[in-house]
Amino acid sequence: MSDKRLFTISVYTENNVGLLNRISSIFLKRHVNLLSMTASASEIVGVYRFVVVVKITEEAVKKIVGQIEKQIEVIRAYYHTDEQTIFQETALFKIASSLLFEEPQIQNIIKNANAEIVTVNQRWFVLSKTGRRSEIDVIYEKLKPFGLLQFVRSGRIAISKDAMRISEILEEFTMNS
Amino acid sequence: METQTHTLDVKNASKIERISGAEAVIKCLLAEGVDLIYGYPGGAIMPVYDELYKYQDELRHILTRHEQGATHAAQGYARTSGKVGVAIATSGPGATNLVTGIADAQIDSTPMVCITGQVGSHLLGSDAFQETDIIGISTPVTKWNIQVTKAEDIPAVMAKAFYIARSGRPGPVLVDITKDAQFEQFDFSYAKCTGVRSYKPVPATVAGTLEQAAALINEAKKPMIVWGQGVILGEAEAEFKAFVEKTGIPAAWTILGASAIPTKHPLNVGMVGMHGNYGPNMLTNECDVLIAIGMRFDDRVTGDLNTYAKQAKVIHFEIDPAEIDKNVKTEVAVMGDVKHTLAGILPLVTQKKHEDWHQEYKKYDAIEFEKVIKNDLQPTKEGLTMGEVLGAINKTTGGDQVIVTDVGQHQMIACRYAEFTKSKANITSGGLGTMGFALPAAIGAKMGAMEREVIAIIGDGGYQMTIQELGTIFQTGVPVKIVVLNNEFLGMVRQWQQLFFDKRYASTEMVNPDFVKIAEGYSIPAKRVKKREDLQAAVEEMIAAETPYFLEVCVEKEANVFPMIPTGASVSDIRLS
Numbered sequence: 001m002s003d004k005r006l007f008t009i010s011v012y013t014e015n016n017v018g019l020l021n022r023i024s025s026i027f028l029k030r031h032v033n034l035l036s037m038t039a040s041a042s043e044i045v046g047v048y049r050f051v052v053v054v055k056i057t058e059e060a061v062k063k064i065v066g067q068i069e070k071q072i073e074v075i076r077a078y079y080h081t082d083e084q085t086i087f088q089e090t091a092l093f094k095i096a097s098s099l100l101f102e103e104p105q106i107q108n109i110i111k112n113a114n115a116e117i118v119t120v121n122q123r124w125f126v127l128s129k130t131g132r133r134s135e136i137d138v139i140y141e142k143l144k145p146f147g148l149l150q151f152v153r154s155g156r157i158a159i160s161k162d163a164m165r166i167s168e169i170l171e172e173f174t175m176n177s
Numbered sequence: 178m179e180t181q182t183h184t185l186d187v188k189n190a191s192k193i194e195r196i197s198g199a200e201a202v203i204k205c206l207l208a209e210g211v212d213l214i215y216g217y218p219g220g221a222i223m224p225v226y227d228e229l230y231k232y233q234d235e236l237r238h239i240l241t242r243h244e245q246g247a248t249h250a251a252q253g254y255a256r257t258s259g260k261v262g263v264a265i266a267t268s269g270p271g272a273t274n275l276v277t278g279i280a281d282a283q284i285d286s287t288p289m290v291c292i293t294g295q296v297g298s299h300l301l302g303s304d305a306f307q308e309t310d311i312i313g314i315s316t317p318v319t320k321w322n323i324q325v326t327k328a329e330d331i332p333a334v335m336a337k338a339f340y341i342a343r344s345g346r347p348g349p350v351l352v353d354i355t356k357d358a359q360f361e362q363f364d365f366s367y368a369k370c371t372g373v374r375s376y377k378p379v380p381a382t383v384a385g386t387l388e389q390a391a392a393l394i395n396e397a398k399k400p401m402i403v404w405g406q407g408v409i410l411g412e413a414e415a416e417f418k419a420f421v422e423k424t425g426i427p428a429a430w431t432i433l434g435a436s437a438i439p440t441k442h443p444l445n446v447g448m449v450g451m452h453g454n455y456g457p458n459m460l461t462n463e464c465d466v467l468i469a470i471g472m473r474f475d476d477r478v479t480g481d482l483n484t485y486a487k488q489a490k491v492i493h494f495e496i497d498p499a500e501i502d503k504n505v506k507t508e509v510a511v512m513g514d515v516k517h518t519l520a521g522i523l524p525l526v527t528q529k530k531h532e533d534w535h536q537e538y539k540k541y542d543a544i545e546f547e548k549v550i551k552n553d554l555q556p557t558k559e560g561l562t563m564g565e566v567l568g569a570i571n572k573t574t575g576g577d578q579v580i581v582t583d584v585g586q587h588q589m590i591a592c593r594y595a596e597f598t599k600s601k602a603n604i605t606s607g608g609l610g611t612m613g614f615a616l617p618a619a620i621g622a623k624m625g626a627m628e629r630e631v632i633a634i635i636g637d638g639g640y641q642m643t644i645q646e647l648g649t650i651f652q653t654g655v656p657v658k659i660v661v662l663n664n665e666f667l668g669m670v671r672q673w674q675q676l677f678f679d680k681r682y683a684s685t686e687m688v689n690p691d692f693v694k695i696a697e698g699y700s701i702p703a704k705r706v707k708k709r710e711d712l713q714a715a716v717e718e719m720i721a722a723e724t725p726y727f728l729e730v731c732v733e734k735e736a737n738v739f740p741m742i743p744t745g746a747s748v749s750d751i752r753l754s
Contacts, residue, residue: 013375014181014374014375018312018316018322018323018324021312021313021316022316022317025316025317029317062502063499063502063503066498066499066501066503067499069498069499070497070498070499072320072321072341072373072375072376073321073375073376074375075374075375170374173183173372173374174374176183176372
């Protein structure tokens with residue numbers, strides 16, 4: 001199993017309530033752990049996009065994508081390696097405001113990491129960092145010793161370098177009607 | 178919904194009537210050509226049943242004795258008629274009782290629409306009486322499912338449900354309708370669904386693949402065909418027969434593919450898989466080109482994949498893209514509906530006979546006959562064999578019958594020895610292996626093909642899993658013939674215990690009731706046979722009956738089914754004893 005690697009699966013779907021369950025059960029059945037899963041709107045009105053990150057073999061990801069595409073309300077599913085996508089994650093850190101004054105190096109950490117202060121009040125402030133997982137890990141490790149009131153990281157969102165051609169698929173359907 | 182589906186105006190589609198959601202369900206079924214459904218009433222589906230009462234002259238409802246029976250009957254009906262089977266049940270336990278049949282239909286690609294009642298939409302999520310999340314429960318085992326909470330959505334959803342169930346690779350669809358949506362009045366009109374934009378039922382055949390496949394077939398010295406149910410589901414029997422006859426290639430079948438061409442067809446070399454024939458299993462590992470047609474390389478067919486047909490170039494004719502390379506790596510994938518792809522390849526293949534290659538099969542056939550078949554069909558020992566019961570049935574019907582089997586030893590024996598002359602004749606639970614399938618499925622199978630003789634062959638274990646459906650047979654009078662092969666054991670499990678668990682017969686011995694008396698309690702003519710000399714006459718009496726008939730045959734208690742590929746072994750490690 002040494003050939004396991006990260007794959008980003010992008011699934012274009014009709015907006016449907018049951019679909020999350022249907023897609024996740026495909027992973028569940030095969031004991032594949034989801035490293036992250038994000039659902040959002042896509043570039044097409046009424047079409048949803050799921051972005052799923054998994055660490056498996058290419059053979060396994062190919063079969064899973066086949067099973068996902070087979071679902072009625074899935075328009076198309078793709079898988080990509082990290083090299084084939086532009087991807088980001090976002091993390092939020094909630095930190096005591098007093099530390100901003102007591103621990104001046106925190107300001108340097110924020111500056112060097114290109115992180116952004118989202119909000120500040122007398123008791124706490126919220127820091128946001130968008131980037132690759134490794135960049136978020138770096139700032140996390142640096143801030144952790146000072147004490148984090150809360151930390152949360154989003155799933156990966158990814159855009160493929162190649163065209164997805166979803167509009168063409170949908171147009172083809174409309175043309176045939 | 179309009180932007181995502183294609184619809185076709187049918188007769189009266191423009192006519193708008195103000196009716197209830199429940200009545201709309203009935204009108205949708207009628208518009209889809211349904212005249213027979215199976216089900217069981219209950220609280221949350223009562224509005225639909227009330228409409229069924231009004232429409233009983235147009236839409237026949239068969240009251241099964243359990244919701245599971247309704248699904249298996251709908252499956253049996255679908256499998257012999259080629260139409261979509263319909264099962265209907267209430268919410269909660271009614272819905273959960275459908276799940277086994279739905280899972281069975283999913284894995285065996287049977288077109289079925291299940292309609293369940295659901296608690297009122299204001300009660301959803303409140304743990305109301307008989308509320309269950311049947312959408313969540315049925316998601317992994319349905320081709321599609323949906324909950325409807327508004328009457329106005331019913332026509333489009335029902336149209337889509339039937340379209341999805343029957344198109345492409347068929348499968349089960351579940352439509353869950355809340356009680357308030359059933360009561361609600363709305364302006365009904367119906368239009369058939371002809372397309373769903375995110376769903377492509379039949380993939381396009383990739384340009385050049387027919388030519389590549391034909392080239393491999395034409396060059397092959399030892400080609401072998403393994404066909405499955407895709408040939409039957411695609412109604413491609415004639416195209417398949419023409420392809421087999423022109424190429425002269427030995428053709429073997431999976432149990433769901435059985436009967437697509439007659440058993441006695443000279444190019445039919447028998448059954449593959451765990452209890453299949455010796456020749457086709459052994460020669461799978463000798464052929465140079467393996468042509469898989471409408472089959473999915475189930476593990477019961479392939480045995481150990483690491484040693485399965487490794488020497489062969491594999492051509493896969495398949496409608497479901499997800500099946501390509503799923504289990505066996507293909508050289509050429511011919512995507513599409515086999516009815517079209519087989520017709521398309523016919524002019525590209527050369528006429529051949531492969532006589533020497535056929536001789537290889539005959540050599541193995543002779544060994545199998547000597548070591549297994551002879552003892553099964555012409556036993557000299559005292560106890561009756563399951564095989565000789567099949568022999569007596571073949572002799573009486575001449576193969577012109579539908580065999581419905583349950584799961585276990587009797588199933589393998591029936592698949593091995595039943596002779597078929599017509600297609601859609603072997604109705605069995607293949608993928609899921611559902612004990613209890615046969616009795617209700619036989620009811621549906623008969624209703625789907627009233628002109629054909631339908632014989633259910635069931636073990637004493639599986640029979641008692643859905644024995645209550647004798648009540649359905651009694652009430653409807655449907656003339657199915659029931660043969661219980663009674664060995665007083667859960668025979669297949671016992672066989673495994675004998676072979677792989679040092680004869681520790683844990684919970685496989687059955688203490689059975691008097692099956693004849695039970696049948697008689699339902700006014701079904703019944704007979705028990707214990708002796709060889711009584712068998713043929715009893716089978717003839719059963720076939721001659723115009724009513725339902727029950728025949729119990731007491732067979733050898735500890736007989737085993739051979740050949741056998743032990744789990745995880747290679748197809749060429751098949752054992753004859």
